[in-house]
Amino acid sequence: MPRSHCYCLSGYIIYFSLLIHTLASPPLHLCLHDQRDALLEFKDEFPIDELDPVPWNKITSTDCCFWKGVTCDDKSGQVISLNLHDTNLNGSLKANSSLFRLQHLRHLNLTGCSLQGEIPSSLGNLSRLTLVDLSQNDLVGEIPSSISNLKRLRYVNLGANELSGEIPFSVGNLNQLRYLILAANMLTGEIPSSLGNLSRLLDLRLSINNLVGQVPAFIGNLTELQVVSLGQNKLNGSVPKSFANLTKLYHISLRSNYLTSTLPFDMSGFHNLEHFDVGNNSFLGSFPKSLFLIPSLQVVNLEDNQFTGTIDFVNTSTSLPNLDYLNLGSNRFHGPIPESISRFLNLGELDLSLNNFTGTIPRSISKLANLDVLDLSDNKLQGQVPGSLWRLTTMTLSRNCFSSFEKPNPSEETLIQALDLNSNSFRGPLPHWFCKIQWLSFLDLSNNLFNGSIPPCLSNSIVSFTCLILRNNSFSGLLPDIFSNATELRSLDVSRNKLEGNLPRSLISCVSLRLVSVESNRIKGQFPSWLGSLPSLHVLILRSNDFYGPLDESVGFESLRVIDLSHNDFTGTLQPHSFSSWRGMTTVREEDDPYMADIINYSTFYRNSMVLVIKGVETSFERIQQDFRAVDISGNRIYGKIPESLCLLKELRLLNLSGNAFTSDIPRSLANLTKLETLDLSSNNLSGQIPQELGELSFLSYMNFSHNLLRGHVPRSTQFQSQRCSSFSDNSGLYGLEEICGETHVLDPTSQQQPEELAESEEPMFNWIAAAVAYGPGVFCGLVIGHIFFNSRYYKLVGEKKLKVTSSAR
Template identity: 35%
Template sequence: MGTYFNGFMFMRQVLFLTWFLLLLTITNSFSSLQLLCHEDESSALMQFKHRFVINKSVSSYPFAYPKVASWKNNSDCCSWDGVECSEDTGHVVSLDLSSSCLYGSINSNSSLFHLVHLRRLNLADNHFNYSQIPIRVTHLSRLEYLNLSLSKFSGQIPSELSQLAKLSSLDLSYNHEAYSKSLGTLVQNLTSIQKLLLSSVSIPSTIPESIANLSSLTHLVLFKCGLYGEFPVIIFQLPNLLILELGTDQDLVTGHLPAFNSSSPLKVLGLGATANDTLPQFETLGLGSCNLRMFPDFLRSQHKLQWLDLSGNGFQGLIPKWMYNASTDTLKVLMLSGNYLTGFEQSPAILPWSNLNVLLLSGNMLQGSLPILPPSIQSLEVSDNAFTEKFPPWVCNMTSLVELDLSNNRLSGTLHPCLGNFSRSLKVLSLQSNNFHGIIPKGWAKGGNLQVIDLSQNQLQGQLPRSLVHCSMLEFLHVGDNEIHDIFPFWLGTLAQLKILVLRSNGFHGVINDPETNDTFLKLRIIDLSHNDFSGNLPSRYFSQWNSMRAFDAKKLTYLLVGVDGDGWGGSFDYSFTITNKGKEQEYEKILDVLTVIDFSCNRFRGEIPEAVGNLTGLHLLNFSNNGLTGHIPSSLGNLKNLEAMDLAQNKLVGEIPPELVQLNFLAVFNVSNNSLTGPIPCGKQFDTFQISSFEHNPGLCGRPLSKTCGDSSLQRPSIFEENQGSKSLFEFDWKVVVIGYGCGLVVGIFIGQIMIPKEHDWFVRIFRKKQQTRGRVKGRK
């Protein structure tokens, strides 16, 4: 009985599967038949094709091509270029012939209007020989998208377009010969419209309040339409409006801006010439990051501005000459950073604002000579541009300067001697990443306030001037990537505030002798001597004195910055620091004051690693790689509880890897390759995550992750990593947030994210986001 039942069930399953496959075949065949283009629509498309000449010169798009050229009779039109059919009915529902090089007239007899199932029609960027937009387009009652822009239509736009009630996007832009007598009549019934683009279409009428009834509207672009009258303020309050552009209609539009709240969706607002007599005289005006594309014309009549922020917009080309007349006697702060500006319309650029304190031009494409500034200037930031002149001598007349940032340009020549004997007001001097050569000025005066000196990435030569010892407030000195030939500047150790010292990639040489006193470099937190020619033993007494590398308090995180309160404007400048790893660059746009770094890699140090290094318990990054160090790895390095990267590769170290290093819970990078180490590799915790490359080329090492066993199988314990393969690794977050690296240069990373809030990965990324344009730049935060 059981056998019979099983056979019955088997036959039932076979019959069901056969029936299912047959039904699937029939369905697919039916669908295939339905996808074939309808014969009348295919004929209509071919007739439309034959009404036009192919002329590649008529399209403005550089990659335009004649889509209709591939259309062939006796083939399925649903497969034609630019044609899309419904999967359910086979009817043509979309026709995109934009930039198809079509030349010829189009009228109401066109076979195009036989395609009554069309939902999308795009004929943009063709040449329809100044024919009128046919009224019969309204027969395409299913249209949701209509784009006839830049196609040489002329004459009156039929008001019947408003009968296309399903339209969500209408673009008639740049048909310069086309016009409409009334904007209200044109759009009155377009209740579903989301995008209304009518740039350069003549519409000599007022803007009706009825547009505010188009509640779905997201884009309203009426650039150069000849509109006039008062702009209804209620339109600003459309609930979904993202982009509103009125452009430069000189006769338009009076009115005023409403008070926008934080929930307003508006992202782009282009008002062009809103009448000036309707706006108040501002003293403070912030238009930063407003997606403006041109300088607001109403600034012409502003005479009382003191603070003007136009940064982070889309300004291109030259700064217009008329801007020089805006608030000439009152303007103190002008921010134009983060645009696409290339120069000044008036040349030479002698800025007229007699009381200007702050000028921010960073992050543009400015070329040629720097603008000539009034002597009142306190903060000048022109980094990340393409200025090409020699060091401007007029800078020496800027006796009120607090911050001078010329970094990341193409400036050349020698540094003017006046820099050394500059005014006592200067706090920030950043000339990084230019083409300056010659010696660093020697006469650095006493009593100055300099906190930051960044001369890195130039071709400076000679020695570090000993007079830098007079800069008693100095916290940050970066002269990396130059051609300086000198011994170690031990005399800088008397600078009580010095926190960051970077000498990498120069010609520093000789032995670093132990200090003669016990109060040397007391606040030093970051020191980078990599890629030089230092020799002798590592300076153990220095390691014993660097008390600031012992402290670590994650509860008091602050950034290293310089306050610049010129005339009370409240600016500050964050220290910026770049680390090199395998030829790639990682920039810390802000530096937490808990970050501690020692990088002595790629020199000729010899002897043993001092035990005193293990006392620097706040250390995050330690790199002694590519030297000639001998002896054992000190077990005291196991005291570096906050260490996240240790690179000892390419030395002559011997003995075993100290098992105490397993206690370093934050260690994400460990490299001891290319030494003469022996014995078993420690197991457990972070050591179970390190790759073979961390240990290779040590013939005497054994144990995981190497293939060489240590003889006693009991030593090969299952790793934590293997035991937890099925679940999220305890240290998976380490690898997401720690920027890791090996080899010469600074090994990178800071594990603050794990110490603070383990799940706040986005917070960590925002603090340490990558920026490859600059290295070691001191950048202002306004």
């Protein structure tokens, strides 16, 4: 969970509690001189924040008890609280800081203050402290063992820093402690047994660290515990049976560990439980029916385990009115989705993806009036999609066997914003009522059996689209000219259909476009150089169409990273400056991807991937990184020299110029492409020698120079010696192939006979196409669909619970 959401309320709760305390008991005395002097020295340890209109260390009164964040005892005048939460101190706490002269300090809140460095052991000198909050800073080093000197401590929050080392054993001496929050650090080692002494502990949060070992059984003896959060560590083994003693728990998170075994058979004893998260472990066994007998439940996450069998929500008349989030995804559940799902009257998000559910969507799901997000992807569901589901905002039904859908209920408002129906059996023309969906932003209909034309009426709703994915259907006719108002559109993929005509000129209005793929259609026209003015276009796939004419106008395209123009009918020569404006292939900078931070609350099944076609066999390579750069103009009729401007594309990983009519020498400047991994120059009319400098390209793992007029010695380097013999075939003037082809396969330059290995298919051995496309349309849309756990609804629940926890810290 991101740190800003885990801990952002702590400082504010403390602040307002202190403020109420201050207003209720106004100081009767001026603060003491020694206290004032200590505060003045402390403020001088940090620079004034010029951006803060009322900096904490700007003196506004002669009485330090009225300074920002300072609270004094109303009788003695001693400073008892310093609350500087979210103040930009931008410095470190020194071991001899004057802060540690405030010996009567009870509350110290420096959360979110940009503190750096280590926590000084001098903190242990403030023996009257009952509350310490140093969370959301950049503190490093170990937790000082001197913290055990603070015998009065009730609340400790050091979360969301970069603290390392083990949890000090001496923490177990703080027998007044109620709240121990060390989450989101880099702590190692096992959970110390001394924590079993903290019999008054209400809240234990050690999540998002590198803790190892088993979940200790002693935690079950801390019977006052209300919150246990141990998620995202490296804990193993089983959940101790002693956890059954924790009947006051309302929040338990063990997610993302290596926990095994089964859950307790009877969990109904956790009668206060609201949040239960054991996702991303290896739990076994059947569906935990008893868990769903707890009326207080709000969040249940069992995703990514090995639960098996059918699911049964217990056939009773009792509903669970508070359950808001249910995730059973990525398990081995099977059978039908039970009609009893309707018991969860307040359910807002339901994820049953990546299981083996069969049958149809139960009609009772229409009773879930608050359902907002539904993910049923990757199952074996079939039949019709109920019309009642169009009132959801996010629906993911991909990779099932659905064949049709009902029209939306005219009495209900259609609210769908993200709709993923890819890889099903939908067929026939696209219903025209799709054009009436007002808020649709993400639409994926790929890998179905849709046919007919793409309805021009989509122009009514495309104004809100960020992603339109119609890949791999049988749509025919023209790609309609509907994009004049699609200024938010980021990804357009209509690949592998039967579309024809020209690319619609209205695409020039799509100023947010990152990806355009029209691969494997019948689209014609000259190279759309006008797309070069789109400021953010990263991927352009025109592969396998009927484009024709020269490429000498390929200027612009400053953000381009991947371009595939292969298997068209482009002709002419490439000008020396052809690639000089493609700045997106010259550098990789973090700021190149500002849209990646613009993730709205959807989750994706699109993965960064591409497909390589090697000797006619498609092989998918997933998770291609965002720094991937590729140029493929193979299978055209381009001739002349390979332009030297290619050497400017320093981030290029793949270059395919095969199947053209390039002549002259291979430019030595290609050796400047130091990140090149794939180079295919086969089936051209290239002459001269293979540049020896190419042997120094340490990342070059695949190359093909076959079917040219090359001569001379093949470079002797590891990269060249590891290639297949066929990569050099049909170049009668090449020699030095003994180590690559073997002695018996070395050609006699005067012989017309070819060894069998060298006489392989005339097709280029290496081609590539995008499958989802290169980076994945979901990434370019800034969308994720399904698997929504850390989303706004989840944060709201955790945030409210955080309020409940910290407000009682005093």
